Structures are given as C-alpha cells and as structure tokens.
Amino acid sequence: MSDFGVSFANLLRARFPYIYVGTWEEERVLGMIRDTARNAELVRTPRSVFTWSVTDGLVGPSAPAREICEAPLDALGFVARHADPAVFVFKDFHVFFGTDKREQDHTVVRKLRDLSTLLKNSPKPKNVVFLAPTVRLPLELEKEITVLEFDLPGVVEVRELLRGMIETNKRGGRLTVELGDADIDRFANAALGLTLHEAENAFARAMVKDARLSAADIESIYDEKRQIVRKTGIVEFVKSDVQIADVGGLENLKNWLKKRDKSWLEPAQKYGLPAPKGVLITGVPGCGKSLLAKAIGSAWQLPLLRLDVGRVFGMYIGMSEENIRSALRTAEAVAPSILWVDEIEKGFSRGGESDGGTSTRIFATFLTWMQEKVKPVFVIATANDISALPPEMLRKGRFDEIFFVDLPTRRERADIFSLHMKKKIKDAQVLGSLKITPEACAKLAEATEGFIGAEIEQVVVAALFEAYAESRALAWSDFGRAIKSTVPLSTTQAERIAEIRGWADKRAVRASEPDDVGAPQVGSAPRA
Ligand SMILES: Nc1ncnc2c1ncn2[C@@H]1O[C@H](COP(=O)(O)OP(=O)(O)O)[C@@H](O)[C@H]1O
Ligand SMILES: [Mg+2]
Structure with a gap:
C-alpha cells in the first residue's frame, strides 16, 4: 500500500469528515481511493465509493446513483441521507469555495459546515473527499478539512506501468524490446517526477518512434521529462558542466559541502547521520553564489532542479500555492536531488500583504516543507539581499547553515x-x-x-x-x-554592500577566511 493509501485509510478510520486532495491525477487517485475504501483490513468498515462532478452528477460504485443530483446542494443532501458506509468524492468542488473569477457560494459552504457534524456522528462511517487540481480552502471550513498530499508515482508504480505497456505491445507484435531488467529500472527512474499519465506518454513516444525499445531510448524519456518540467515553468532541470574547481575561493563553504557529499545515501543514514536539509548562501552579488550552486549538482552527481520563485508568483493568482507544491513534489519524486532556489528573496520577501496574502501562504508552505521533509532533497538557496527575507526563514532548523560570501579576498x-x-x-x-x-x-x-x-x-x-x-x-x-x-x-554601491556585510557578520558563517587571519578585525567578532 502506498503512503497515500495508508494516510488516507487512517483518516477514513478516524472519521475525518472532509479530506482534500490537490492533484491533476484524478484517475490515479480515484483508483487508490477505491482500493483503500474497499480494504477492510485498512479501514475496518469497507465503504462504497461515489463520485460527483458537475457534468455527471452523482455516480455510484457500479452505476449512476438513483438520484443524479447535478446541483451541489442536492448532492450534499444525498450524502446526508445516505445510510450505508460510503466515501463521496467531489471533483472540482473548489470552484464553489471561490476563485478569482467566481465568488464563494455561501449556501454550499454553509451546507458543508452543517453536514460535518452529521458526518462525524452518523452511525455508519461516511467521508467526503474533495478532488481538484488546486488546493483552496474556504476560511469557514479550514478547521474541518484535512489536506492530504498526493505524491507523484514512485519507481515501483512506474516500472509496473512500463512492464505492462511492453507486454501489451509485444503481444500485438508491434514492438521489439531490447531491454534487460536493469534497463527497465533505469527507464522507470528516468521517468520519476512525471505523473503516471505523462510517464505513459513518454514511454509510448519512445516505443512508436522506431517500433523498438532499446537502452538508447532513455534519452527520449529525459527529453520528454525536460519538456514537461519546462511546461510547468516553475522548476527546470539544470544541465550543468560547472565543476567545483571552476569556482575560485570560498574554501570554507566548499569544505562544508564536501563533508556533506553522499550524506544523503543509505550508508550515512545507517551511520546515524541526519539527511542534510540545505544551505543558504547569501552575500555580495556577482561573487560566485549561483556558480557554486551549479557546481554542486555535478560534484554530487544528483539531479539539479532550479526553482524560479519569480515564476511561482507570476502565474494567475490562486494557482501559486499549487505551483509551489507541485515543484516540491517534483523535487521529492526525483530524490535524492538538489533543489536550487536562486535569489530566494525575490519571491519570499516581506511585505506580501499586497497580493492578498498569497506570498505569505506560499512562504509558509515552503517553510513547513523544509522543516518536515523526509525525502533527501538538498536545498541550496542563494540570496543577494538577505535583509529582505523574513526572519522565520533564517531560524535554526530550516537550513543547516547560512554562509556569507563577501567581496573576494x-x-x-x-x-x-x-x-x-x-x-x-x-x-x-x-x-x-x-x-x-x-x-x-x-x-x-x-x-x-x-x-x-x-x-x-x-x-x-x-x-x-x-x-x-x-x-x-x-x-x-x-x-x-x-x-x-x-x-x-x-x-558604486558601497552603502548597500556595507549593509549586507553588517547583517551577515553576526548571523552567517564566512564562505572564506579573510586574508589577514589572526590580525584583529574592526567591527567583527572572531568566528570559529
Ligand atoms: N568565485 C568565483 N570564481 C569564478 N568565477 C566567478 C566567481 N564569482 C563570480 N564569478 C564569475 O561571475 C559570474 C557571475 O557570478 P554568479 O555566481 O552568478 O554571482 P552571484 O553571486 O550573484 O550568484 C560567474 O558566472 C563567473 O563567471
Ligand atoms: Mg546569482
């Protein structure tokens, strides 16, 4: 059973009335919901699954429900009256919670509040699931709804899909396959970070090209993946040939990073090392921060994903929270990986009130993720103007260390x-x-x-x-x-640089030793 299945089963058993799953993968999540709800071992009381959409109305486990209930209020009425154990999946119900184009439907929201007590106390367990590509909670229901993350498919699932596709195509005599088991593993790994549907397309394309599947076709999977990751526009794979040796100076920082190479691998965990969270590199512009971030990708031989914070906010309002979630999920799906957030202050700076609190919420999402992430995703954040960053970001427990890159010695x-x-x-x-x-x-x-x-x-x-x-x-x-x-x-910017230095001197570790180590320094405390 997947992580999602287990968490979902726990919520069902604990009689959570409303569960919200934000994902584009409607079919895949529905499959998992059905499997879980039917599984008596997991949920104790098996439940039948109903789905609702504005176009189809209510559809029962085997056929349309007796009452179709296309109107949301009718459907909720049906939920209230239904006497048997059930899970009701509402597709795209978020539109009634209000969008930038549409006002919140107060009656629907009120109805849900009334219904929640009923769901909690009904003799037979009933739960409602909201399924939508974006997570949007009405204030009135914030305490009632539990948001459940739906992870992108893991390597096992992708491999199963690929094997299935190969079987089907082979049987039809349409495909010559020249892949060993190890190749199939590599293919599946290459497609991590894609939705199941996207992975299917990627594999299909590799197959139809010349009606044969060989080890060389892995490149076309990578291409497809780059395409898709590009389409979302928020994270991109960085193919970097910058080496650590191409970066001058910054010895302290380089040594620190060197000690952390491979610390996300299994042996390190067995040894008892916690997986590193990441590093924040701040300092004077044009001194090699971004350059070093690129170099780490090749030094550690991990996929390097660049998160464009500017773009996260650039899309239409309301999408942004889902954007950051999907970016973080992509990084997790290809873990161990490096997530490089360049010029982080551009997105996560203070004063986000002007956009209706969106940046504050995105920022909170990001911080919570940093704090709680279990997947080995190493975050490299770079910032020129750290004074613009909210102090929460700099608290211990977020980044393993904050480094300051000064003017080169x-x-x-x-x-x-x-x-x-x-x-x-x-x-x-x-x-x-x-x-x-x-x-x-x-x-x-x-x-x-x-x-x-x-x-x-x-x-x-x-x-x-x-x-x-x-x-x-x-x-x-x-x-x-x-x-x-x-x-x-x-x-030209003497004052600004003095400011950056003044800030960092107290709060960050120097990326390199000053030339005159040992000599007394004006205005700065000695550092270990
Ligand atoms: N320490 C350095 N070693 C080698 N080249 C550097 C160094 N610092 C800056 N450069 C040059 O300047 C360019 C811009 O540096 P960059 O890393 O983008 O600066 P920032 O610190 O603003 O991210 C680099 O691509 C590189 O060519
Ligand atoms: Mg830079």
Whole structure:
C-alpha cells in the first residue's frame, strides 16, 4: 500500500469528515481511493465509493446513483441521507469555495459546515473527499478539512506501468524490446517526477518512434521529462558542466559541502547521520553564489532542479500555492536531488500583504516543507539581499547553515583571475610571452581590491578585446587598462554592500577566511 493509501485509510478510520486532495491525477487517485475504501483490513468498515462532478452528477460504485443530483446542494443532501458506509468524492468542488473569477457560494459552504457534524456522528462511517487540481480552502471550513498530499508515482508504480505497456505491445507484435531488467529500472527512474499519465506518454513516444525499445531510448524519456518540467515553468532541470574547481575561493563553504557529499545515501543514514536539509548562501552579488550552486549538482552527481520563485508568483493568482507544491513534489519524486532556489528573496520577501496574502501562504508552505521533509532533497538557496527575507526563514532548523560570501579576498581574486584566464585563453598565440603564474595573478589581485568575481571575469574579457582589436598577443598593460576603466560595484554601491556585510557578520558563517587571519578585525567578532 502506498503512503497515500495508508494516510488516507487512517483518516477514513478516524472519521475525518472532509479530506482534500490537490492533484491533476484524478484517475490515479480515484483508483487508490477505491482500493483503500474497499480494504477492510485498512479501514475496518469497507465503504462504497461515489463520485460527483458537475457534468455527471452523482455516480455510484457500479452505476449512476438513483438520484443524479447535478446541483451541489442536492448532492450534499444525498450524502446526508445516505445510510450505508460510503466515501463521496467531489471533483472540482473548489470552484464553489471561490476563485478569482467566481465568488464563494455561501449556501454550499454553509451546507458543508452543517453536514460535518452529521458526518462525524452518523452511525455508519461516511467521508467526503474533495478532488481538484488546486488546493483552496474556504476560511469557514479550514478547521474541518484535512489536506492530504498526493505524491507523484514512485519507481515501483512506474516500472509496473512500463512492464505492462511492453507486454501489451509485444503481444500485438508491434514492438521489439531490447531491454534487460536493469534497463527497465533505469527507464522507470528516468521517468520519476512525471505523473503516471505523462510517464505513459513518454514511454509510448519512445516505443512508436522506431517500433523498438532499446537502452538508447532513455534519452527520449529525459527529453520528454525536460519538456514537461519546462511546461510547468516553475522548476527546470539544470544541465550543468560547472565543476567545483571552476569556482575560485570560498574554501570554507566548499569544505562544508564536501563533508556533506553522499550524506544523503543509505550508508550515512545507517551511520546515524541526519539527511542534510540545505544551505543558504547569501552575500555580495556577482561573487560566485549561483556558480557554486551549479557546481554542486555535478560534484554530487544528483539531479539539479532550479526553482524560479519569480515564476511561482507570476502565474494567475490562486494557482501559486499549487505551483509551489507541485515543484516540491517534483523535487521529492526525483530524490535524492538538489533543489536550487536562486535569489530566494525575490519571491519570499516581506511585505506580501499586497497580493492578498498569497506570498505569505506560499512562504509558509515552503517553510513547513523544509522543516518536515523526509525525502533527501538538498536545498541550496542563494540570496543577494538577505535583509529582505523574513526572519522565520533564517531560524535554526530550516537550513543547516547560512554562509556569507563577501567581496573576494586578495587570495581569492588571484584564484579567480587564474581560473578565468586559463578558461578563456586556449590559444598559446593569444598568450604570447605572458605566463599565468601565481605571481602574475597576485599582482592583478593587488590591483583589483574591491572587485567582485564577475568584474574580474570582465577584466579578462576586456583585456582580450583590447589585444584582439590590435591583432596582437595579450600584454599585461591590457589588464591594467581594463582594471582602470572599471568602477566596481563596491564603489558604486558601497552603502548597500556595507549593509549586507553588517547583517551577515553576526548571523552567517564566512564562505572564506579573510586574508589577514589572526590580525584583529574592526567591527567583527572572531568566528570559529
Ligand atoms: N568565485 C568565483 N570564481 C569564478 N568565477 C566567478 C566567481 N564569482 C563570480 N564569478 C564569475 O561571475 C559570474 C557571475 O557570478 P554568479 O555566481 O552568478 O554571482 P552571484 O553571486 O550573484 O550568484 C560567474 O558566472 C563567473 O563567471
Ligand atoms: Mg546569482
């Protein structure tokens, strides 16, 4: 029995009157509801399952109910009168709870309040399930309705689907299958994160292409998955080839992350380690926060999903809560995984009153998930302006650690220069007589006090342009000129950066040690 089935059975047994399941997978959830409600071992008293929709009215376990009751109030009346153990599944009933286009139907809501006492006390157990693609609770019923998460299908279910499809197609003589058991496992895993229906489409497409299914077709499953994940528009798979070695400096942070590599695997759990929750990386813009997040994906060899908080809010109002839920579910379905929330402050900042409390609710959903998640999803959140974040987000227990990325130190600047020069200059002729030595990089670092990583990268690019324009090899003077013509962010936004630093100094761990370790620092407490 699935997790959903078990939780659902518990709610039925405990006589919860209203259970709300938010999902697009109507058929799949209905199947599970039917299986569970009939199972005497799970629910003690087996119940028959009725469904209701505005188009079909009430449909009983084997045929339409004697009374069809297309009107919601009639249907609720039927529920009240029905004398036998039953589960009533109402499809899309949320529209009566009010949407941005439609007002709440007070009579329906009131009727549900009246009915709830009756359901709790009826001699034979009866429960009502609301099934809709989005979760929307009327205030009046908030205490009566229990929301139940419906997970995307797990690997066992997807594998079963795939095996079934292969059998059917083979029997029809339409398909040549060249897959071993291990391949089938890989296929099923590749389709995690999709609804069952989407997985079916993905498999079907892989099969019809050339009427054969071989190990190479796994790519088309990934493609399909990327398509679908793209369609939801909130999370996307990031294919990153950035390595940890491509990020200059940030040693403390890199070491911390290194210790957590593989800590979400089974051996670590057996050892007694808690699965890491995640890390919040804040600090000065353009200093490698996003770059490092991308690097962790490849270092840990886990799927990296980027959550676009801006987009979560961008869609029509009311959908957003379901959006964040579905994003979190996708990350869980492909776990172990990394969920990268870039520039988290853009979505979860304070002052969400203007949108009718939507951002507050989304934020609460996210925080609760962070606190309670059991699936190994490592969250990397990055933020430039952490002062905009609500304090709840920063409390212990949410993130394992909060790191502060400051302007790069001299050592780090040298490191970043060296990295970008080696990366960008591939042709020995361009380099001419220059040598990328530690001494040369140290000199450049000396001349770029206050530069952020992105500006250092720009200096290298600008120097290349200078030399290219004159059709000659690079000279150090090209770098000198580029440096002189740069007005660094730390100058133009000195105040803002001072603010960011002031905040982080007390609350966050430095991503790297300052150059003058051991020397007394003005205005900052020493840190372990
Ligand atoms: N520490 C660094 N090491 C190497 N490159 C860096 C570093 N910091 C910044 N860069 C360069 O600047 C670009 C922007 O940095 P990014 O990681 O997006 O900054 P942010 O901290 O604002 O997320 C990077 O793609 C990279 O090319
Ligand atoms: Mg960034």
